[in-house]
Amino acid sequence: MSLININGVDFLYENENSDRPALQNINLQIEAGDFAVIIGSNGSGKSTLAKLLNVLLTPTKGEIYIDGLNSSKSENTWKIRQKVGMVFQNPDNQLVASMVEDDVAFGPENLGIPSPEIRKRVDKALEMVGMAGFQKFAPHKLSGGQKQRVAIAGVIAMEPDVIVLDEPTAMLDPQGRKEVMETIEYLNKEKEITIVHITHFMEEAVTADKVIVMNEGNILHKGTPKSIFRLVNKLKEINLDIPVAAEVAEYLRSKNVNIPDILTIDELVNSLC
Amino acid sequence: MLTDITIGQYMARDSIIHALDARIKIIITAILIIALFTIDTFSGFGFFSIFILIVIFLSKISFLKVIKGLKPILFLIILTLFIHIFLTKGGDILWSWRFISIESEGVYTGFFMVSRIFILILFTSLLTLTTSPLQLTDGIEYILTPLKRFGVPASELSMMMTIALRFIPTLLEEAEKIMKAQQARGADFESGNLIQRAKSLVPLLVPLFISAFRRADDLALAMESRCYRGGEGRTRLHELEYRYYDFIALIIVIIMAVTVSFF
Ligand SMILES: Nc1ncnc2c1ncn2[C@@H]1O[C@H](COP(=O)(O)OP(=O)(O)O)[C@@H](O)[C@H]1O
Ligand SMILES: [Mg+2]
Numbered sequence: 007m008s009l010i011n012i013n014g015v016d017f018l019y020e021n022e023n024s025d026r027p028a029l030q031n032i033n034l035q036i037e038a039g040d041f042a043v044i045i046g047s048n049g050s051g052k053s054t055l056a057k058l059l060n061v062l063l064t065p066t067k068g069e070i071y072i073d074g075l076n077s078s079k080s081e082n083t084w085k086i087r088q089k090v091g092m093v094f095q096n097p098d099n100q101l102v103a104s105m106v107e108d109d110v111a112f113g114p115e116n117l118g119i120p121s122p123e124i125r126k127r128v129d130k131a132l133e134m135v136g137m138a139g140f141q142k143f144a145p146h147k148l149s150g151g152q153k154q155r156v157a158i159a160g161v162i163a164m165e166p167d168v169i170v171l172d173e174p175t176a177m178l179d180p181q182g183r184k185e186v187m188e189t190i191e192y193l194n195k196e197k198e199i200t201i202v203h204i205t206h207f208m209e210e211a212v213t214a215d216k217v218i219v220m221n222e223g224n225i226l227h228k229g230t231p232k233s234i235f236r237l238v239n240k241l242k243e244i245n246l247d248i249p250v251a252a253e254v255a256e257y258l259r260s261k262n263v264n265i266p267d268i269l270t271i272d273e274l275v276n277s278l279c
Numbered sequence: 280m281l282t283d284i285t286i287g288q289y290m291a292r293d294s295i296i297h298a299l300d301a302r303i304k305i306i307i308t309a310i311l312i313i314a315l316f317t318i319d320t321f322s323g324f325g326f327f328s329i330f331i332l333i334v335i336f337l338s339k340i341s342f343l344k345v346i347k348g349l350k351p352i353l354f355l356i357i358l359t360l361f362i363h364i365f366l367t368k369g370g371d372i373l374w375s376w377r378f379i380s381i382e383s384e385g386v387y388t389g390f391f392m393v394s395r396i397f398i399l400i401l402f403t404s405l406l407t408l409t410t411s412p413l414q415l416t417d418g419i420e421y422i423l424t425p426l427k428r429f430g431v432p433a434s435e436l437s438m439m440m441t442i443a444l445r446f447i448p449t450l451l452e453e454a455e456k457i458m459k460a461q462q463a464r465g466a467d468f469e470s471g472n473l474i475q476r477a478k479s480l481v482p483l484l485v486p487l488f489i490s491a492f493r494r495a496d497d498l499a500l501a502m503e504s505r506c507y508r509g510g511e512g513r514t515r516l517h518e519l520e521y522r523y524y525d526f527i528a529l530i531i532v533i534i535m536a537v538t539v540s541f542f
Contacts, residue, residue, distance in 0.1 A: 062503060084506055087505075098494070100498065102502060104448075107516065115513050116508065116513055120514060121514060
């Protein structure tokens with residue numbers, strides 16, 4: 007059985023300003039060890055899906071199983087929240103404490119882990135995100151990229167099976183984005199933590215195992231990055247920015263130039279020269 | 280810069296006073312304040328003053344810095360003094376002019392009250408000078424823990440203080456940004472009378488409040504997703520631990536408080 011199993015899920019916000027379901031008939035499996043990227047324009051339902059994975063919301067219809075636990079059953083809520091760590095978009099609004107180490111300790115403290123074990127987890131988590139030595143810093147003295155990495159450390163310290171990141175790079179400068187992307191790629195490749203990365207920057211999807219394209223509450227496509235970037239025109243239709251290299255490659259193909267699937271500028275250069 | 284404001288007046292030093300357990304320091308301060316109110320002679324105040332001087336010396340904080348912290352209450356002290364000198368009657372008449380007179384009882388009570396306020400403020404500011412806000416928060420939580428049985432939400436109160444401490448710099452930063460953005464568009468926060476100035480703050484406070492509510496929403500979600508469910512069953516990274524010198528300090532203070540009540 008997959009780590010994450012989403013079976014025929016609908017979600018409707020029960021308030022006056024929701025005219026259509028935020029999600030419709032979502033079916034999706036994510037395997038342990040995957041690096042899955044969910045892309046989609048604003049309002050396509052990405053955040054709603056993320057919140058469903060962490061039981062901040064429960065499906066209106068259908069079921070979600072996390073490691074075999076049904077998220078609609080209330081006795082599973084806290085177990086699932088420990089298994090699915092969430093990182094949010096705004097680095098300022100998810101750190102709780104005025105010292106880095108206290109913030110990273112927040113999750114384990116909630117789980118009732120004994121103090122010496124928390125100490126170990128905090129130091130290890132900070133090291134894994136490249137923030138060793140920042141234990142005593144105040145969050146407001148850190149850069150955006152550093153704050154997001156502290157937020158990731160806070161999640162790692164809970165020892166989750168999967169980390170869901172909801173547009174963690176959206177509010178960062180290019181340097182911060184690079185730091186965060188390198189951190190989550192490292193965690194996936196070296197520490198074998200399953201990652202669900204939500205973004206609207208397409209170039210962050212090129213290294214994924216699996217890309218899921220969402221539009222208006224539906225899954226439009228699932229597949230490898232290469233198969234997705236082949237759909238240049240379709241992606242443009244739903245207002246996504248295609249990486250330049252993929253767009254150029256598709257254009258050349260339409261002019262009958264024989265060219266393989268391209269994701270990055272480097273690949274494009276290599277296949278042309 | 281707004282963001283340079285330090286929260287509380289904590290001054291980190293490597294001293295015995297700083298190293299004392301926050302709970303003990305809070306309890307000691309409470310005992311001293313109670314003792315202070317049992318005193319009715321100046322020799323008692325003298326005794327306390329010597330004690331305070333010793334504590335300041337041990338805390339390695341300069342005497343001047345401690346005194347500077349008293350500036351905000353200077354007005355209160357002077358006002359108290361004047362009210363007593365002119366309005367409290369009794370004893371010998373020292374000076375009089377038409378219907379105004381200064382009598383010895385008034386002078387005595389005035390100086391007596393001022394000494395009391397002065398020492399009271401010194402005790403509490405020594406507490407906040409030598410204890411970080413985080414330790415204070417933890418200390419208050421531990422002290423309130425027995426009251427949980429009567430429905431006092433000790434852990435939640437402490438969580439609220441922790442979050443407040445975390446967000447004060449963030450909100451100050453934001454206030455500064457909004458102010459600058461509005462000044463760049465010609466807003467004027469500095470001139471005009473009091474009412475005009477208060478009015479000019481409205482366009483600053485409205486966006487600040489809206490953003491604070493949005494932050495609160497986000498933070499609540501983030502806390503829930505990290506398994507926060509109130510104080511029940513929570514452990515702490517920094518457990519407070521009593522050490523032998525905490526008890527020595529407590530015993531010294533109790534002996535002092537008892538002695539001084541005989542003065
Ligand atoms: N709290 C809410 N109440 C009502 N509708 C909401 C709420 N949050 C999101 N929506 C709606 O659900 C849809 C999906 O939103 P969301 O999941 O936030 O998309 P994304 O993260 O992809 O931008 C949007 O149409 C949005 O307006
Ligand atoms: Mg979103």
